[in-house]
Amino acid sequence: MTAYPASETGLLVIDPYNDFMSEGGKLYEATKETAMASGFYENLPRVIAAIRSASIRVFIVPHRRWRPGDYDSWLQINHSQEGVRKTQLFAEGSWGGEFHPQFGPKPGDIVVHQHWGQSGFANTDLDAQLKLHGIRKIILVGMVANTCVESTARFGMELGYHVTLVKDATAAFSAAGMDAAHAVNAPTFAHAIVTTDQLLEALPSSG
Template sequence: MVTYEPKLTAVLCVDLYNDFLSEGGKLFPWVKDIAKENNMLENLRTVVRTAREVGISIYHVPHHRWESGDYVNWKYPSPYQLGAAERQTFAKGTWGGTFHDDFQVQPGDIVATEHWASSGFPNTDLDHQLKRYGKEKIILIGLLANTCVEATARIGMELGYHVTLVRDATAARSKEALHAALNIDGPTYAHQILTTSQLVEAMKTSAQCR
């Protein structure tokens, strides 16, 4: 069984904003059906709570919070970036651009600099912050499965990290997108693809073996 030694492991909480996770959030309608079906919110809580209990570090991997003028002078903004600007997604200083109440930053947590596109690694300090504290294994939870989670996980693998995806601690805009992320793309780069219950068992067992 895979081990998650607390000193080597970090849970990456990707884009856990109110706009995604809360009723009334701008992107909540995108994921609410799948999130309800797989009990995503409760599973997110369980992974984060268990990680804290066993001493595994929590890293917040936040998407850029929209501000007026974003992308105006960009030569090649992506369709998603333009859509985010139109919707003012995760707008800075607003409720939607604030971390959900259950995933607020706590003492000892690491908050990476905000990513502008999908991956949490390029043009941020995430890789530096992981290596600074000796982290070799990353567990990814959050949204969306086929965009920011997948892109961060893929680059993490390329950078040499052991990568774990969690089937029911993420969601996507469609079942097809979720299937592609976890069952088609995921096995090409992820070292483990687990359910929340499997991950919790592995984290607790690893902590007991310290």
């Protein structure tokens, strides 16, 4: 089983916004079915609590908060970005664009620069922050399994990080998306694909 020394391990919490993770958020209902099926809302707090207890550093990896004018003159805008623009997802200054009170940053956490697309590494300081803190192993949880979580994990692998996916501490817009993320795609890039229980067994003792 993979070991996760506190000094070289980081937890990446992807897009912990109210719009995703709080009832009434713009994408809460769209991800609710898979979240309930995976046990997301039971498992994510267990992961975060165990990580903190083990003195492993937490990195918050947020999507761009929508602002007026975003994407308006882009030459290439994809389907997801068009959806963000239309719905004003994670709008800056709105409740939906605030971090979820339970899953968002706490004192001592690192909040990474916001990503515009799907990878938390692309055009952000995530790689620099991880290296500056001596992180070699990254554990990924959050939203969405087959987009931002997967893209960030793939990019991390390319940069030389050991990548762990916690498959029941994430959710997606469909069961097919969850299956693609964990059963089809993850084995091609992730070093470990685990459940919350398996991860907790592998974490170091409280420190």
